[in-house]
Amino acid sequence: MSLISEIKYRLTVDVVGPSYLKWERRKMTKAIETFKPKNDYSAPPLKISAWTKELISKHYFRGRYVEGHEPVAWVTSGGPVEPLKALGYFVIYPENHAALSGARHAQLELMGEAEDAGYSRDICSYARTDIGAALSGKTPVGKLPKPDLLVACSNICQTVLYWYRVLEKHFNVPLVIIDTPFVYDEAPPHVIEYVQKQLENELIPTAERVAKKSFSEKKFKQVVQYSKEASELWLEVLNTGKNRPTPISIFDQFIHMAPIVEMRGDAITIDYYGAMLKELNERVKNGIGAINNEKKRLLWDNLPIWYKLRSFAEDLGKYGVTLPASTYTYAWGELAPMIDIDRGMESMARIYTYPILNRSTGHKLDTMRSMVKDFSMDGVILHSDRSCKPYSIGQMSQRSKLMDEFGVPALLLEADHNDPRAFSDEQAAQRMESFIEMLGVDDE
Amino acid sequence: MSKFSALGFDIGSTTAKIVAVDETGKIIWQYIENTEPKIEEQVENLLKKVKKEVGDTLNIPVVATGYGRNLVLQANRKVTEITCHAKGIFKAVGHGGTLVDIGGQDSKVIIISDKGKVVDFTMNDKCAAGTGRFLENTAERMKIPVENIGKLSIESPDEVNISSTCTVFAESEIISMLAHGEGIAPILKGLHRGLISRVVGMIRSVGLVPPLMLSGGVVKNDAIRKMLSESTKQTVIVPEYPQLMGAYGAALIALKE
Numbered sequence: 079m080s081l082i083s084e085i086k087y088r089l090t091v092d093v094v095g096p097s098y099l100k101w102e103r104r105k106m107t108k109a110i111e112t113f114k115p116k117n118d119y120s121a122p123p124l125k126i127s128a129w130t131k132e133l134i135s136k137h138y139f140r141g142r143y144v145e146g147h148e149p150v151a152w153v154t155s156g157g158p159v160e161p162l163k164a165l166g167y168f169v170i171y172p173e174n175h176a177a178l179s180g181a182r183h184a185q186l187e188l189m190g191e192a193e194d195a196g197y198s199r200d201i202c203s204y205a206r207t208d209i210g211a212a213l214s215g216k217t218p219v220g221k222l223p224k225p226d227l228l229v230a231c232s233n234i235c236q237t238v239l240y241w242y243r244v245l246e247k248h249f250n251v252p253l254v255i256i257d258t259p260f261v262y263d264e265a266p267p268h269v270i271e272y273v274q275k276q277l278e279n280e281l282i283p284t285a286e287r288v289a290k291k292s293f294s295e296k297k298f299k300q301v302v303q304y305s306k307e308a309s310e311l312w313l314e315v316l317n318t319g320k321n322r323p324t325p326i327s328i329f330d331q332f333i334h335m336a337p338i339v340e341m342r343g344d345a346i347t348i349d350y351y352g353a354m355l356k357e358l359n360e361r362v363k364n365g366i367g368a369i370n371n372e373k374k375r376l377l378w379d380n381l382p383i384w385y386k387l388r389s390f391a392e393d394l395g396k397y398g399v400t401l402p403a404s405t406y407t408y409a410w411g412e413l414a415p416m417i418d419i420d421r422g423m424e425s426m427a428r429i430y431t432y433p434i435l436n437r438s439t440g441h442k443l444d445t446m447r448s449m450v451k452d453f454s455m456d457g458v459i460l461h462s463d464r465s466c467k468p469y470s471i472g473q474m475s476q477r478s479k480l481m482d483e484f485g486v487p488a489l490l491l492e493a494d495h496n497d498p499r500a501f502s503d504e505q506a507a508q509r510m511e512s513f514i515e516m517l518g519v520d521d522e
Numbered sequence: 523m524s525k526f527s528a529l530g531f532d533i534g535s536t537t538a539k540i541v542a543v544d545e546t547g548k549i550i551w552q553y554i555e556n557t558e559p560k561i562e563e564q565v566e567n568l569l570k571k572v573k574k575e576v577g578d579t580l581n582i583p584v585v586a587t588g589y590g591r592n593l594v595l596q597a598n599r600k601v602t603e604i605t606c607h608a609k610g611i612f613k614a615v616g617h618g619g620t621l622v623d624i625g626g627q628d629s630k631v632i633i634i635s636d637k638g639k640v641v642d643f644t645m646n647d648k649c650a651a652g653t654g655r656f657l658e659n660t661a662e663r664m665k666i667p668v669e670n671i672g673k674l675s676i677e678s679p680d681e682v683n684i685s686s687t688c689t690v691f692a693e694s695e696i697i698s699m700l701a702h703g704e705g706i707a708p709i710l711k712g713l714h715r716g717l718i719s720r721v722v723g724m725i726r727s728v729g730l731v732p733p734l735m736l737s738g739g740v741v742k743n744d745a746i747r748k749m750l751s752e753s754t755k756q757t758v759i760v761p762e763y764p765q766l767m768g769a770y771g772a773a774l775i776a777l778k779e
Contacts, residue, residue, distance in 0.1 A: 474727065481642060482729070492647060504589070505628075509645060512604035516640040 176207035180384030203496035274427035311351035313411030319402035323367025373398030439472030530773030533590030536626025610771030612638035672743035678707035
């Protein structure tokens with residue numbers, strides 16, 4: 079890489095792009111301050127939204143130019159990003175990109191590309207969206223950088239193992255698979271050791287070779303510190319939902335979770351969630367809720383239905399129903415206390431092994447029960463997600479147990495996180511409205 | 523002389539039902555006709571009919587339910603079928619339990635408390651196989667009046683197994699069976715069995731709380747009631763107006779307004 083090209087790259091991604099995005103953020107902040115919601119139940123939007131947009135745009139803007147300047151890794155969400163960040167990798171999360179495509183209603187075209195290439199509609203819609211994006215080069219973010227390294231961790235599902243093999247074949251770059259054994263109760267020490275060895279003996283040497291850099295313990299420790307602080311702040315952000323009215327709903331959380339997924343390990347993420355927490359605490363102090371007429375509070379289980387975020391928020395909001403928390407957004411914060419800076423690699427091996435999706439269905443039921451209690455929930459919506467089998471398995475019995483053993487009303491809602499063709503608007507609306515009536519919203 | 527006090531509309535996917543109640547919640551008038559594509563116009567005409575046959579609708583509270591409820595512009599409130607059916611059946615039979623409602627395009631199972639509140643419910647998934655339309659389609663395909671299919675099924679000593687759980691696929695399966703010389707009555711019996719097995723699956727998913735009650739247009743078909751009773755080993759209670767429980771519940775809610 080020539081010096082001129084490097085200077086041009088730095089100017090573009092560190093000066094020109096960020097300056098423009100900062101200006102956009104200022105404009106958006108002003109617009110938010112004067113924004114009047116179209117209905118009487120919606121609270122004004124969070125001011126932090128302008129910063130969220132800036133962060134995400136900056137990330138994908140850098141992605142457009144990064145090839146050849148910084149090593150690029152594509153990683154599964156909840157995968158071992160900290161060692162890669164310590165080696166200076168620019169990281170893309172295909173799932174996050176797929177979700178963003180879904181929220182921008184660009185996913186159908188991408189899934190179509192994958193389906194045309196022969197990938198079945200029964201495969202996860204995130205996988206189809208991203209395989210479609212990889213095959214066609216199409217993306218709503220302008221351009222996705224080609225990976226130099228692929229890292230798939232089995233802690234979220236088995237699909238990623240096949241999905242990343244497709245990417246490996248397509249991009250012809252090394253793939254590292256980190257196998258995290260399923261945790262039934264607690265992970266025994268040999269499991270953590272097994273994961274740690276894969277990080278030390280497989281991931282780091284391969285990542286070093288690809289990046290042509292040596293792994294620095296000092297840098298790694300710094301990244302782990304940043305990850306811990308950001309995850310703790312995210313957890314605090316989510317816990318503001320325990321207030322009544324909740325200052326934040328899952329519809330905000332689903333958007334504002336992007337940095338904790340995509341920019342975990344960056345210093346800026348700490349500043350960002352610190353600012354968000356400040357804004358939410360202000361809201362709590364002033365009694366401002368995510369909706370103005372909070373009557374009932376529901377817990378959401380599973381991934382969001384990305385293409386329905388706004389309409390769901392509106393449909394529920396008009397009845398005075400708010401969703402202060404979800405097991406999904408909580409998954410990105412609940413492990414924060416487990417991160418031990420002084421036992422860096424071992425504690426990260428533990429974090430990668432313990433996500434909710436790698437634990438038993440009984441554990442998820444316990445999580446839901448305690449969240450119902452801690453957040454004073456009136457009921458639970460379990461999104462039975464056609465595309466996420468590991469998250470959806472056990473929901474039938476979890477629903478029955480919530481209802482029968484704990485007296486918590488619960489609704490099973492069939493949908494798909496990214497494929498609107500597996501979603502029936504009218505029927506979902508029927509179920510949701512019936513459930514809301516059952517909760518007795520009208521009696522209040 | 524009872525006084526016309528409230529009106530309930532149930533605009534379903536197949537039929538439109540209206541119930542007028544007096545101040546005590548007793549049904550004083552009812553009417554059923556097929557749902558038309560232009561629901562707003564149909565509702566206008568139905569209201570004219572009410573005016574003529576029951577009395578002036580001015581100041582009469584109206585609640586609408588059913589898939590077309592949002593098109594009943596005259597309604598003071600729109601309430602889902604789940605709530606309305608629970609209200610209707612509770613008043614009609616005087617107790618809670620498990621209500622199975624098999625409608626034209628959806629079927630539902632509602633658990634009702636001894637105070638008449640909805641405790642839990644489930645509806646058929648994205649498929650019409652557990653609904654009246656499933657039987658109607660097949661009857662039409664076999665050129666048998668829909669009123670006769672229940673009787674034919676009950677009388678048939680034989681039964682074939684219909685494996686398809688989809689209305690459209692079941693139709694092709696039936697055509698193939700007819701081509702292979704299977705009799706009409708055993709096929710019909712198998713079809714009823716298929717529908718009942720889906721409904722029983724729904725009952726299981728929420729957990730049966732006796733007594734078992736049945737409503738919806740499909741109740742006119744005796745085979746459904748008989749097979750449901752056989753499969754669940756429960757006596758099936760059918761209200762006096764099984765098709766009107768949604769509209770009746772809507773009228774009762776309107777009465778409280």
